[in-house]
Amino acid sequence: MADGNRETTLSPDDAFALLGNETRIGILRALGEADGPLSFSALHDRSDVRDSGQFNYHLEKLVGHFVRKDDDGYTLRRTGRRVVEAVLSGAVTETPSLERTPVDEHCEYCGAPIEVTWQHGSVRMYCTECAGTYGRAYDEGRGVPAGEGYLGRLPLPPAGVRNRTPEEVLRAAWTWGNLExxxxxxxxxxxxxATVETSVRVCEDHDASDGLCETCESVYAVAANVTCTNCIFVSGGGAVIALVANTDLLTFVTEHGLNxxxxxxxxxxxxxxxxxxxEILQRDPLRARFTFHVDDDSLALTVDENLDVVEVDR
Structure with missing residues (x-):
């Protein structure tokens, strides 16, 4: 029997094997919805399993790694809470439907109305008139044609779509995605x-004068690709995704009243x-200048090959 006061270590295969049971997921959900520790009898009363011996068998499988057992009863460990959070977010159980729908927002390039849709855990945005930002989408780690006017995507679990209008879905995705x-x-x-590694790609023959560059299928000559050193998370986009937390850029936008x-x-x-x-100032090693604008004010950040800011002009 596992020691309920000491968290056990499981291999990924063992952890998924333990969770591959409806009764055990039900136990975790019941503990997650409880206001405090539950006794064995109180927890059993919330289960569909009437046989107490069978219920105890499944419960003891969870104790140690996902569940804590002490004199007060049973509670979720942090690992158990993560499982319940994932289940309730709908990330592993739901596929909501949001067809491509116009919203009360406009394209940052041409000012035309945009449309949004929810697919594969993300809100995709499309301009209704111009070419957009990218020619390919990378929702599931592989590039696929994105369609005309693609402006990018913002991650949002299925629960973020529930009981929200398309405009509210977009705003929720914006905040969720920006925090990411x-x-x-x-x-x-x-x-x-874990830590992430950021690699930089520079289009050698960039020409986005007609919308998207035919070579890199993007409006940006300099792109950043982010890869986790521990899990399978990958992301990417324009170089700005490596700069949004820069103090000078944060100061610039907040001074203009932008959250x-x-x-x-x-x-x-x-x-x-x-x-x-x-503006690419030098290719090897890379020196590039990105100039951001609000009204008549501007901020220029010059970066090196690692997208570290080496010069600021205001």
Whole structure:
């Protein structure tokens, strides 16, 4: 029998094997919904398993790694809470439907109305008139044609779609996604908290004068790719995803009354973070200058080959 006061270590295979049972998931959910520790009898009363011996068998399988057992009863360990959070978020159980729908926001490039849809755990955004930002989408770690006008995606679990209008879904995704980007920009994986590595790609023959560059299928010549050193998390986009947490850029946007996490106008903040001027000063080693604009004010950040800021002009 596991020691309920000491957290056990399980291999990934063993952990998933323990969770591959409806009764055990039910136990974790019951503990997650409880206001405090539950006695064996109170926990058993919340289960569909009437045989106490069978119920105890499943419960003891969880004690140690997912569940704590002490004199007060049974409670969830942090690992157990993570399982319940994932289940209730819908990330592993639900596929909500949000067809491509117009919302009251506009493209940061051309000002045309945009449309949103929810697919594969993310809200995708599309301009209804211009070419957008990217020609390919990387929702599940592989590039696929994104469709005309693709502006990018923002992660959002299925629970974020429930009981929200399309506009509310977009705003929820914006805040959720920006918090994820802030973590990446700070060197932290938003999934597992390990360190991330950021690699830089520079298009050698960039020409986005007609919308998207035919070579790299992006409006940006300099792109950042983020990879976790521990889990399978990967992400990427324009170089700004490595700069959003920079103090000078944060000061610039907040001084103009813009909230970088939950903006009053997504379009205005998108215009700062997305529609910036890009100038490659030197290719080897890389030196690039990105100039951000709000009204008549501007901020120029010069970066090196690691996208570290080496010069600031205001």
């Amino acid at each position: 980007i802030f973590a990446m920009a700070s060197g932290i994986c938003p999934r597992c908290s 970088p996490v939950a903006p009053e106008s997504i379009r205005v903040l998108n215009g700062v973070h997305g529609d910036y001027d890009e």
